[in-house]
Amino acid sequence: VQLVESGGGLVQPGGSLRLSCAASGFTFSAYVMKWYRQAPGKERELVASISSGSSTYYVDSVRGRFTISRDNAKNTVFLQMNSLKPEDTAVYYCNTRLLNTNYWGQGTQVTVSS
Numbered sequence: 001v002q003l004v005e006s007g008g009g010l011v012q013p014g015g016s017l018r019l020s021c022a023a024s025g026f027t028f029s030a031y032v033m034k035w036y037r038q039a040p041g042k043e044r045e046l047v048a049s050i051s052s053g054s055s056t057y058y059v060d061s062v063r064g065r066f067t068i069s070r071d072n073a074k075n076t077v078f079l080q081m082n083s084l085k086p087e088d089t090a091v092y093y094c095n096t097r098l099l100n101t102n103y104w105g106q107g108t109q110v111t112v113s114s
Helices: none
Strands: 002-005 009-012 019-024 031-038 043-052 055-056 066-071 078-080 090-097 103-104 109-113
Touching: 002 090, 019 031, 019 090, 019 109, 031 066, 031 078, 043 066, 043 078, 055 066
Parallel strands: 009 109
Antiparallel strands: 002 019, 019 078, 031 043, 031 090, 043 055, 066 078, 090 103, 090 109
16 A cells, blocks of 8 residues: 655745645455545544545534545545645645554644745
8 A cells, every 4th residue: 555645835824835645555445435634743633535426524623615526437535635734734634444454644834834
């Protein structure tokens, strides 16, 4: 299993970024995919998830601003982030769980600052 995130960067408050996570090594379309984030000095938190049937979940702090989606033909999950706030600054990780094992990407840094 390999998960590779991309798309992070520095953005001003109110701006947008689109994160991507390219997956390989498993049947992507059959599994829930998740985005987590970890800010300095804080625990890693679940931001959004998408099921194999494309049902979605969002943590309250991002609902209405972030959108998770998946392209099963490209084995890729996305996180569209709009109206970004300084408190969204964190390393964002892609995650899936297979056979009771969590798999993580290397993370991509998102910094929201003026």
